[in-house]
Amino acid sequence: MEEEGAEYDPEWEGGEEGDGGEYVCKYEYLDHTADVQLHSWGSDLKEAFEQCAVGMFGYMTEIETVEPLDTYETEAQADDMENLLYQFLDEWLFAFSAEPFFIARDVKIVEFDRENFRIKSVGYGETFDLSKHPQGTEVKAITYSAMQIHEEVDTNDVYVVLDI
Amino acid sequence: MPENRSYNDELNFLDKIDANTWRIKKGFVPNMKVDGFFYVNDLLEKLMFDELRQHSRAAGFGGFLPAMKQIANVAALPGIVQKSVGLPDVHAGYGFAIGNLAAFDMSNPEAVVSPGGVGFDINCGVRLLRTNLDERDVQPVKDELAQAMFDHIPVGVGSKGVIPMGARDLEEALEMGVDWSLREGYAWAEDKEHCEEYGRMLNADQSAVGSKAKKRGLPQLGTLGAGNHYAEIQVVDEIFDDYASQRMGIDHKGQVVVMIHSGSRGFGHQVATDALVAMEKAMKRDKVLTNDRQLACARIHSPEGQEYLKGMACAANFAWVNRSSMTFLSRQAFAKVFNTTPDDLDMQLIYDVSHNIAKMEEHIVDGKQTTLLVHRKGSTRAFPPHHPLIPVDYQLSGQPVLIGGTMGTCSYVLTGTEKGMEQTFGTTCHGAGRAWSRAKSRRNLDYQEVLDRLAELGISIRVASPKLVMEEAPESYKNVTDVVNTCHAVGISKKAIKLRPIAVIKG
Numbered sequence: 264m265e266e267e268g269a270e271y272d273p274e275w276e277g278g279e280e281g282d283g284g285e286y287v288c289k290y291e292y293l294d295h296t297a298d299v300q301l302h303s304w305g306s307d308l309k310e311a312f313e314q315c316a317v318g319m320f321g322y323m324t325e326i327e328t329v330e331p332l333d334t335y336e337t338e339a340q341a342d343d344m345e346n347l348l349y350q351f352l353d354e355w356l357f358a359f360s361a362e363p364f365f366i367a368r369d370v371k372i373v374e375f376d377r378e379n380f381r382i383k384s385v386g387y388g389e390t391f392d393l394s395k396h397p398q399g400t401e402v403k404a405i406t407y408s409a410m411q412i413h414e415e416v417d418t419n420d421v422y423v424v425l426d427i
Numbered sequence: 428m429p430e431n432r433s434y435n436d437e438l439n440f441l442d443k444i445d446a447n448t449w450r451i452k453k454g455f456v457p458n459m460k461v462d463g464f465f466y467v468n469d470l471l472e473k474l475m476f477d478e479l480r481q482h483s484r485a486a487g488f489g490g491f492l493p494a495m496k497q498i499a500n501v502a503a504l505p506g507i508v509q510k511s512v513g514l515p516d517v518h519a520g521y522g523f524a525i526g527n528l529a530a531f532d533m534s535n536p537e538a539v540v541s542p543g544g545v546g547f548d549i550n551c552g553v554r555l556l557r558t559n560l561d562e563r564d565v566q567p568v569k570d571e572l573a574q575a576m577f578d579h580i581p582v583g584v585g586s587k588g589v590i591p592m593g594a595r596d597l598e599e600a601l602e603m604g605v606d607w608s609l610r611e612g613y614a615w616a617e618d619k620e621h622c623e624e625y626g627r628m629l630n631a632d633q634s635a636v637g638s639k640a641k642k643r644g645l646p647q648l649g650t651l652g653a654g655n656h657y658a659e660i661q662v663v664d665e666i667f668d669d670y671a672s673q674r675m676g677i678d679h680k681g682q683v684v685v686m687i688h689s690g691s692r693g694f695g696h697q698v699a700t701d702a703l704v705a706m707e708k709a710m711k712r713d714k715v716l717t718n719d720r721q722l723a724c725a726r727i728h729s730p731e732g733q734e735y736l737k738g739m740a741c742a743a744n745f746a747w748v749n750r751s752s753m754t755f756l757s758r759q760a761f762a763k764v765f766n767t768t769p770d771d772l773d774m775q776l777i778y779d780v781s782h783n784i785a786k787m788e789e790h791i792v793d794g795k796q797t798t799l800l801v802h803r804k805g806s807t808r809a810f811p812p813h814h815p816l817i818p819v820d821y822q823l824s825g826q827p828v829l830i831g832g833t834m835g836t837c838s839y840v841l842t843g844t845e846k847g848m849e850q851t852f853g854t855t856c857h858g859a860g861r862a863w864s865r866a867k868s869r870r871n872l873d874y875q876e877v878l879d880r881l882a883e884l885g886i887s888i889r890v891a892s893p894k895l896v897m898e899e900a901p902e903s904y905k906n907v908t909d910v911v912n913t914c915h916a917v918g919i920s921k922k923a924i925k926l927r928p929i930a931v932i933k934g
Contacts, residue, residue, distance in 0.1 A: 323584050345720075346707070353700060360693045361642035364585065391585045398583040398892040401653035401934065404547045404696040406521045407703075407720045409492075426521070426547050426696070427653075 286369060290318030298427045299400075300409065304418040309372050311412075311419040312348060312382070316355050316370040319425060320388070323359065324396040329368040331387035341380040345410050348423060351382050352405045364391045400427055434483040441495075447917050451499050451511075456718055458503035465498060465513030468913045470906070478519070492719065497524040500718040506531040506538020506727075508792055508799060514806050514856040515913040521547070522721030525805030528854045533727060533787065533798045539715070540732045541724035542702045542739075544802030546783035549698060549739055550746035551656075551690030553829040554622075554779035555840065556754060557676045558761065558772045560683040562662045565929065568764055569660075573887040573930035575760040576658055580753055581650040583891025583934035588649035590752050597645050601633040604744035608751035615776070618751065620818045622779040623808060626747040628740035635737035637701050644694030644745060649752035653892065653934030656689045657831075658757065661838060664927040671824040671842050671923040675777045684926060685761075685774070686838055687753050688831045690783065695742035702735040727800055736785070743784060750779060777840075778827040782807045782857035790852050801852050809843030809855040809920045817843075828920055831858050832907040834931055835881045835888075839911045840924040847919035855920035856910050887930040 289310065290303040299322060303314035320326060337354035341347035358365045367386030374383035404426040411422040440455040444464075449472075451463030467475060478493040492500075494517045501523055502511035508530045517526035522543030531538040565572060581589060590613070592600075600607040605626025608614035619625045633641075651658060663682045666672050677684070691698075706723040709715075709731045717724065725731035754776065758769035765772065785802045792799070810817050810826040817826040825842035832838040847853050877896050881888050890896055914920045 342708075346704075357639055357643065357697075361639070361646065364646075393585055396585070398585060398653070398934070400892060401584045403693070404700055406547075408521045424521075 287314070289314040290321070292318070292322065293422075295424055298406075298424055300422060300424045302420065302422050304420045306419075308412070308414055308419045308421075309375050311421045312351060312375075313370045313372055313384070315348070315421050315423060316352060316384070316386075317367065319352060319355065319402055320359070320367050322400055322425065323402055324366060324391070324399045326368060328396050329366050329388050331368050332389040333365070333387075335363060335365045335367070335386045335388070337384055337386070339382045343380060344412055345407065347380045347382060348410065348412060348421065349405050349407065351384070352423065355386065356402055356405065358386070359391065365389070366391045366396065403427060432483065434480050437479060437483060447913055451495060451502070453502075456496060456499040456503060458718065459499055460505070461502050461507055461510050463495075463498040463502045463511045463513070465495070465517055466515045466913055466917050466919075468515070468909055468916070470909055471515050471913065475517075492519060494519045494524040494526075497522070497719075498527055500722060501527055501529045501544070503718055504529065504531070504539055504541065504722065504724060505715070506535040508532050508797070512851050512854070514851075514854070515910040516805065516856045516858055520804065522719050522723070523802070523804045526856065527804050528802065528806050528851055530790070530799040530801040530852050531727065532792075533800055536726065536728065538727050538800070539724035540727045540735060540785060540800055541722060541802065542699045542706070542735060543721050543723065544804050545699070545739060545785050546804045547696045547699045548690035548783055549695035549742035550781045551688075551783040552746060552750065552779060552781040553686060553688045553831045554750050554754065555777040555827075555829050556685040556687075556757065556774050557777055558683045558685070558774050560765075560772060562681040562683060562929070565660065565683050569887050569930055572660060572760065572764050573889050573932060575764050576660070576757060576930070576932045577889035579756040579760045580658060580932065582932060583651075583653050586650050586891070586934070587646045588752070590649045592645060592648055594641065594645065597641060597648065598633045600648070600748045601636065601741040601744055602631045603627060604631070604747045605751055608748050608755075613755040614751040618754070618776045621776045622747065623781055624743070626751070626779070628743045630737055631740035631744050632737040633741055635734050636698060636741050640694050640697035640701060640738070643697045644692065647692040647694065648745070648749060649756070650692060650749070651689050651753060651932070651934050652692055655833075656934060657834065658688075658753065658932040659686045659838070659928045660930040661686055661926040661928045663924055664837060665925040666923070667925070668824075668842065668921060668923040671827075671921075672840075674820055674824040675827055675840065675923075676773070676775060677777075677924055684777070685757050686829070686831060686926070687750055687757065689746070689749055689753065691742040691746040692749065694745045698738040698742045702731070702738060705731050705734065739785060743781065746781075747779070778829060780807050780827075780829050788852070790848075799852065801854070803854055805857050806854050807857045808853055809841065809847050810853050811843045811845045811848050814843070814848075814853075825921070827923070828855055830856060830907065830911055833858075834933065835884060835886050835928060836907060838926040838928070839907065839922060840926070841911065841914070841920040842923050844918060844921055850917070851919050855914045858907060858910070881931070886928055888933070889931070890933040892934065
């Protein structure tokens with residue numbers, strides 16, 4: 264989904280769920296000695312993954328200062344579900360760390376191929392701008408430490424530790 | 428894998444050897460090939476055991492492994508020699524604990540190399556520059572100096588390097604390390620002498636590095652980074668070892684020095700990440716099993732192992748170029764504020780140490796000289812006097828070891844010892860190690876209070892991210908003095924100098 268004429272619109276609607284257009288925040292940051300553990304959840308695993316990516320961006324800046332002026336797409340390919348979560352987040356970290364230095368206000372998964380462990384997703388955001396976006400904490404890497412993906416519960420909780 | 432053992436049952440595998448040393452016996456976790464050891468004092472011991480107790484209690488939902496378990500999991504890796512060691516600043520990390528040392532016999536075909544034993548921030552390290560300035564010269568212009576450093580050195584999330592570089596320059600820098608900086612005029616020839624590996628790992632091969640890593644690395648060369656990285660202007664607070672200090676050009680209390688703590692930024696992280704992915708596949712293929720997924724590893728002489736070592740060397744070189752660039756920028760900042768030249772200020776590099784690296788080294792094992800791949804994650808090489816790999820001017824005093832303290836506390840310079848060479852393959856601690864989680868710090872500490880306390884101590888601070896101020900506050904960390912004193916008591920390193928910060932620049 265693209266932003267035509269790129270203007271900040273708080274009523275912007277996301278994806279097929281069309282849940283009314285407000286930004287949901289289904290993630291939190293948990294205690295971890297040296298780094299941060301991201302906990303996200305959702306009405307399905309797809310949403311939990313999406314919220315995980317947004318949570319990661321939220322740690323690097325004040326997410327409310329990011330406007331959905333542009334879109335960027337990433338693809339992740341893996342061998343199993345944990346590896347997939349890892350690659351999915353790593354692709355977004357890479358989009359931020361190198362050209363186009365993209366920071367997303369929201370992330371939507373457009374293809375979630377569970378048989379072949381592939382995800383295609385779109386980010387709505389803009390290029391990171393030091394004069395506009397406050398500097399939060401840099402995420403150095405995604406880790407497998409204490410990674411958990413719980414599909415068996417309605418909340419589809421996902422836990423991942425980010426190296427800071 | 429045995430399910431949650433009770434805390435008391437766990438204690439059966441732990442032996443207190445002396446006031447500062449504990450042994451972790453085989454069986455604490457499955458497949459241990461050697462014992463584990465860790466060094467502590469009373470306070471640090473309490474932290475270690477509290478963490479173990481919490482782990483025994485937890486349901487495992489969202490939990491993580493305590494450092495003690497991690498030290499033991501490393502002891503289960505193929506080819507490990509003698510012991511898996513936790514230094515006094517040990518705390519839980521990815522696969523290997525941070526502050527975990529392990530050496531592998533390179534002549535053993537089973538022996539492995541593990542990126543987790545090096546860390547994501549390959550060649551995160553510390554360097555110390557001296558000056559001929561005294562505190563009273565710097566106090567009147569302290570703020571101006573801190574500002575100049577902050578303006579010259581790019582810091583924090585999203586910051587980009589100011590030294591012009593293209594893709595070709597990057598590839599050369601990856602293979603040449605400090606030799607590249609020297610060629611470009613960013614380093615002094617003497618800087619090479621006072622750096623591990625002379626600032627260049629010779630087995631670096633830029634073709635072993637993926638394009639993702641290069642893309643992440645290019646904009647970040649010459650940046651400080653964020654988190655616990657910093658540049659500090661410090662003064663000599665105490666001298667414990669006159670002779671060793673003099674060898675380093677430090678001769679009186681109040682002498683001003685500059686400490687830089689930084690690593691290989693996104694480049695190193697990507698190299699580590701790419702290696703973990705490749706090794707996971709190789710482990711499935713070769714049916715290598717470890718106790719923890721983050722302990723992904725490969726046989727040292729396998730294609731994946733060799734590829735990683737070459738990539739790791741590139742990342743190490745990147746970090747040395749990075750620290751050289753920041754040295755250059757710091758020298759410029761000082762020269763500007765004092766209206767003179769860095770040369771006239773005698774801003775020589777005392778030494779540069781790595782605390783996240785794997786090194787091929789010769790050690791005596793069971794009376795025989797053996798080539799080992801020594802993994803030092805969150806731990807520092809500390810070679811004794813007369814070791815052939817340390818610079819001529821430190822031959823009699825031993826290798827300087829730089830221990831960065833936490834923001835606004837103190838830092839130390841130590842020297843390596845013979846005992847350390849025997850006990851820990853010439854390794855000592857690297858810093859303070861965290862005590863509180865970042866979330867706990869944010870909850871319990873007030874940003875303004877932390878800043879006020881630093882101001883009271885006479886410390887100027889320039890920080891890019893306010894949130895980081897609480898996360899990095901001294902209360903969040905173990906006490907570096909405790910850590911350094913424990914190493915000194917155990918005899919694996921010797922205190923030489925204590926340093927006190929007067930200005931802090933952070934990301």
